[in-house]
Amino acid sequence: MINSPISNQCKMASPLEMYENKKSSSFLSVEPCIVKVNGTNNQLKQLEFDFSRIAIISVHGDPAIDFGKEEAGGQNVYVKCIGEELAKLGWKVDMFTRKVSPDQDNIVQHSPNCRTIRLEAGPVSFIPRDILFQYAPDFLQNFLDFQLKNNFLYPIIHSNYWISGWVGLQLRQIQGSRQLHTYHSLGCIKYISVDNIPEVAETRLKFEKEVLENADCIIATSPEEELHMRTYMSDKGKIEMIPCGTDTERFKAVNRNQARRLLNFKNNDKIVLYVGRFDYRKGIETLVRAVDRSKFRNDPNLKLVIGGGWTEGGSDGKEHNRIVEIVKECNLEDITVFPGQLGPSNLHLYYAAADCCVVPSHYEPFGLVPIEAMASSTPVVASNVGGLKFTIVNGQTGFLCPPKNDQAFTNAIDKILESVELRDRLAKNGVERMSKMFKWTNVCYNLTEQYNKCLKSIQDLELKV
Numbered sequence: 054m055i056n057s058p059i060s061n062q063c064k065m066a067s068p069l070e071m072y073e074n075k076k077s078s079s080f081l082s083v084e085p086c087i088v089k090v091n092g093t094n095n096q097l098k099q100l101e102f103d104f105s106r107i108a109i110i111s112v113h114g115d116p117a118i119d120f121g122k123e124e125a126g127g128q129n130v131y132v133k134c135i136g137e138e139l140a141k142l143g144w145k146v147d148m149f150t151r152k153v154s155p156d157q158d159n160i161v162q163h164s165p166n167c168r169t170i171r172l173e174a175g176p177v178s179f180i181p182r183d184i185l186f187q188y189a190p191d192f193l194q195n196f197l198d199f200q201l202k203n204n205f206l207y208p209i210i211h212s213n214y215w216i217s218g219w220v221g222l223q224l225r226q227i228q229g230s231r232q233l234h235t236y237h238s239l240g241c242i243k244y245i246s247v248d249n250i251p252e253v254a255e256t257r258l259k260f261e262k263e264v265l266e267n268a269d270c271i272i273a274t275s276p277e278e279e280l281h282m283r284t285y286m287s288d289k290g291k292i293e294m295i296p297c298g299t300d301t302e303r304f305k306a307v308n309r310n311q312a313r314r315l316l317n318f319k320n321n322d323k324i325v326l327y328v329g330r331f332d333y334r335k336g337i338e339t340l341v342r343a344v345d346r347s348k349f350r351n352d353p354n355l356k357l358v359i360g361g362g363w364t365e366g367g368s369d370g371k372e373h374n375r376i377v378e379i380v381k382e383c384n385l386e387d388i389t390v391f392p393g394q395l396g397p398s399n400l401h402l403y404y405a406a407a408d409c410c411v412v413p414s415h416y417e418p419f420g421l422v423p424i425e426a427m428a429s430s431t432p433v434v435a436s437n438v439g440g441l442k443f444t445i446v447n448g449q450t451g452f453l454c455p456p457k458n459d460q461a462f463t464n465a466i467d468k469i470l471e472s473v474e475l476r477d478r479l480a481k482n483g484v485e486r487m488s489k490m491f492k493w494t495n496v497c498y499n500l501t502e503q504y505n506k507c508l509k510s511i512q513d514l515e516l517k518v
């Protein structure tokens with residue numbers, strides 16, 4: 054068994070105290086986390102690295118489930134897309150995640166060289182991220198056992214989100230793997246915008262910093278994310294900026310009128326679209342209130358489409374119900390549609406059908422939805438935060454507005470709805486920007502370059518020994 058990482062915590066200031074002094078780049082003092090693997094170390098020493106393999110670890114973001122519900126958003130899509138694309142480039146890719154239901158298969162084969170492997174860690178049921186860390190040692194132990202059973206070690210560990218980051222750090226220590234890490238969300242930024250800071254916050258901040266300083270390469274997905282790491286976390290560690298991507302072929306498959314026909318909208322409808330999870334931080338309320346203020350408010354052709362899944366009783370179900378109440382309060386029921394979770398058969402149609410896609414998030418580390426919309430020839434109106442500042446060029450591919458500012462969103466949405474010419478110009482620029490900068494193939498070429506550097510450093514070390 055492995056010692057719980059929680060027992061190694063050191064005393065730190067509360068996150069709020071830390072943020073009050075945001076300029077200080079070294080607000081945490083972190084002790085290394087020592088992991089003891091009883092009886093496994095000697096057996097692991099017999100194994101060799103298989104240099105054709107990559108383990109992508111995403112403890113809570115399963116790449117083989119349907120996306121667009123609670124805790125199944127951008128991270129799941131990122132892991133699946135890079136996994137499948139890296140396999141096309143010749144890597145053998147295993148994506149490790151946590152099994153959350155006895156009905157789930159232990160292994161899902163995506164393509165000949167790409168599979169999802171579900172490991173048990175704690176109860177086989179859904180566990181929210183904020184209380185999941187206690188099971189990270191079980192996950193690590195089962196990962197080690199998997200390697201033992203299969204008789205090889207993974208030389209490259211690409212971890213995603215801080216819980217997997219901890220697992221990756223341990224694998225570096227235990228077996229000398231190289232670790233690349235994508236954060237997907239930074240605690241130091243997230244906790245500024247939430248009212249209730251969870252108990253796990255200090256542990257998260259500690260390990261996020263430790264990963265930054267010790268992993269072999271950190272993948273920042275936007276310049277702002279890199280700046281946040283340097284400003285609030287540490288000036289140590291190697292960061293490479295490699296943005297997320299999108300499937301430009303899939304999203305340009307249909308044009309606006311074809312998509313409207315298939316979805317039973319009219320050609321002269323004015324369609325304002327939201328796609329994403331029901332989460333308070335996504336700012337859907339801002340969108341509803343912005344549409345309520347629109348100059349097209351009483352136009353019978355105005356349509357507000359709020360796409361995304363939810364589970365009754367879950368945190369996304371509660372947010373969905375809250376949004377439904379706001380729609381009622383604004384008397385927007387007649388023009389508002391909730392199509393539910395969107396998937397392979399219809400997600401691209403909704404993007405293509407819309408006049409504009411609105412991303413009113415309070416904070417967004419990267420944001421896949423806007424690049425999917427732009428790849429579908431649909432301009433984006435988004436909050437001027439995080440990765441959105443990087444993906445959207447204000448006035449060129451859409452508009453950026455101050456977060457939570459209903460009136461600013463109304464103005465931007467109305468500008469697009471009143472001018473087909475403007476909409477089409479923004480759309481054209483968006484498509485060009487996507488195909489130049491945000492293709493998964495290019496993302497994976499850049500990742501491959503980093504993986505190869507890591508492999509070389511292992512091989513150089515082996516030659517010296």
Ligand code: UDP
Nearest residue numbers: 120121126127130329361394395420421422
């Ligand atoms: N998504 C989906 N179906 C839905 C809603 C969302 O497939 O009904 C996908 C969406 O296309 C995007 C991802 O979920 O790829 C959301 O990623 P994003 O980075 O925008 O937000 P996150 O969920 O990471 O906060």
